[in-house]
Amino acid sequence: MTQTERPNLPLFTEARPRTGYRLVQLPFELAAEIASNEHRFELKATDAESPVYLCSKTRTYQLLQLSQSNSLFLVTPEHAPDAMDIEGQAPSRFHATPVKTGYLECIPADPKPDLSYVPxxxxxxxxxxxxxxxxxxxxxxxxxxxxxxxxxxxxxxxxxxxxxxxxxxxxxxxxxxxxxxxxxxxxxxxxxxxxxxxxxxxxxxxxxxxxxxxxxxxxxxxxxxxxxxxxNIPTIIKWFGERVLEEHGYSALRLADFDQLWAEALPTSLDEGRSLDLLKGRYVHPTPSSILYFPPSRLPTAPAARFDRLFDVKASWDTEDITPFLTDIEPNVDRINVLFMKHTKKKTVGKRTVVSRRGV
Structure with missing residues (x-):
């Protein structure tokens, strides 16, 4: 049907914007989940000043306000029995309601639940x-x-x-x-x-x-x-090793002493399997023969500040050694290379890839 062949469809508009409507742009997978009516959806925030999240059974999205200069209308069809088209059928008429400029965007999020207040x-x-x-x-x-x-x-x-x-x-x-x-x-x-x-x-x-x-x-x-x-036996061994490091807090341990304490802390059935590889991202070596607890929780969350703190501890790092200290702020390992390119000087030394502070 061409534009001239279309019946006239009345359009009713309100002069004043409604404040009770907020438009949300839904990702495809979330729209499909809502359409299925299988799950409950909730808007949650920890307090009035915190970000708002849209939560389904399996997904979490942070809601961000996007503003634009274009006018936005919420258009809904309305049955009009008193207006008949050329085929004798009642056409739709539309009700357009102005809404506040802008809409909410759903950004996939992975917030860490705060369980500190649970006894x-x-x-x-x-x-x-x-x-x-x-x-x-x-x-x-x-x-x-x-x-x-x-x-x-x-x-x-x-x-x-x-x-x-x-x-x-x-x-x-x-x-x-x-x-x-x-x-x-x-x-x-x-x-x-x-x-x-x-x-x-x-x-x-x-x-x-x-x-x-x-x-x-x-x-x-x-x-x-x-x-x-x-x-998961390696996870158990790792948990006890990190616990020994944490118990000594800011005090460095001789590697030999740490290994002995780690062995003594473990169940007697687990007399093998200890390896510092299990604890990557949880310690540094102040000297070649000592070890110090150094978890990501002690580090800044902003990438630039995180790298500054890491380079304060050690002037240059192999990428495989520094990566475990970054996965809490960038879970996607493939994107960590983007952080290296943005915040570090990267070079190849033999078969190793090393990063250091920029401008040094």
């Missing part, structure tokens, strides 16, 4: 002194992240629910139960790659903790969040 659980004997008032649903409602994102963070933090209230397991308790789980299941000749909550609890029942607590430790160090659980 720490140090053991059944201390439960009465740290009784929690929080439920998991309350945590979900106040945390601006998707359901799956929160579930993953909760698992990695050692979150547990006891009598309907939630806690995060204290590291001392995790260490004690992890040793009991590894050594106890080995003594019972259970396969570390196929554990259940029931048979693991049976092997450590003497620890006096409820099964939910034992299961929380098991899930935290398993390759799978569901049964059968498969203990």
């Amino acid at each position: 720490r659980y140090a053991g059944s004997e201390d439960l009465a002194t740290v009784e929690s008032e929080l439920t998991y649903q309350e945590l979900h409602s106040r945390t601006p992240v998707s359901e799956t994102g929160l579930a993953s963070a909760w698992r990695q933090a050692g979150g547990v629910e006891i009598d309907g209230r939630i806690y995060v397991l204290a590291d001392d308790l995790v260490a004690r139960l992890l040793i009991a789980i590894v050594d106890g299941t080995r003594a019972e000749r259970l396969e570390w790659a196929a554990l259940t909550a029931a048979n693991t609890f049976g092997a450590v029942a003497d620890e006096g903790e409820p099964q939910s607590v034992v299961t929380a430790v098991l899930r935290r160090f398993s390759d799978s969040p569901e049964e059968p659980y498969a203990l």
Whole structure:
């Protein structure tokens, strides 16, 4: 149908903008998820001054305001039974509502849930002194992240629910139960790659903790969040090594002393597998024979400031050694090369690629 053949369709407009409408530009995958009606969507923010996130079951987007000079109208069809077209059918008429200039854009985000306010659980004997008032649903409602994102963070933090209230397991308790789980299941000749909550609890029942607590430790160090659980032995060894470094804080250790302390901290069933490669991005060598805890949490989050701090510690870095100190601010490893090009001087030395401070 040409423009001249089209019937006249009345267009009604309002003179004043409506403030109750905000336009949101949806990514294709999010629009498809909304159209499916399978999940609930929520707008969340930690407080009135914080960014707002649109959260689905599996995805999290930060909402950013984009302004433009063009006029924007929200146009909706409206049935008009009193106006008939040439074929005897009622045409649509349209209602155009001006909206505020600009719209909201959905930017994929991966915010880290703040679990610092969740009470720490140090053991059944201390439960009465740290009784929690929080439920998991309350945590979900106040945390601006998707359901799956929160579930993953909760698992990695050692979150547990006891009598309907939630806690995060204290590291001392995790260490004690992890040793009991590894050594106890080995003594019972259970396969570390196929554990259940029931048979693991049976092997450590003497620890006096409820099964939910034992299961929380098991899930935290398993390759799978569901049964059968498969203990990730390198992750366990790494966790104990980082714990030894953290306990010494800002004090450097002789490498030989650190290795001995690391071996003593591990379950007796894990007498092999220690390697500094497991701890990359968590330490530096003040001298060739010493080691110092140096996690990304101590470093600035702005890329330029992050590189300045790293080059203060060490004038030049192999790219494979410095990359683990950057993955928290740029999870996409392929894009870390962009950071190198923007903030460092990069050169090849033999088969190695080395970065250093610009202008030096």
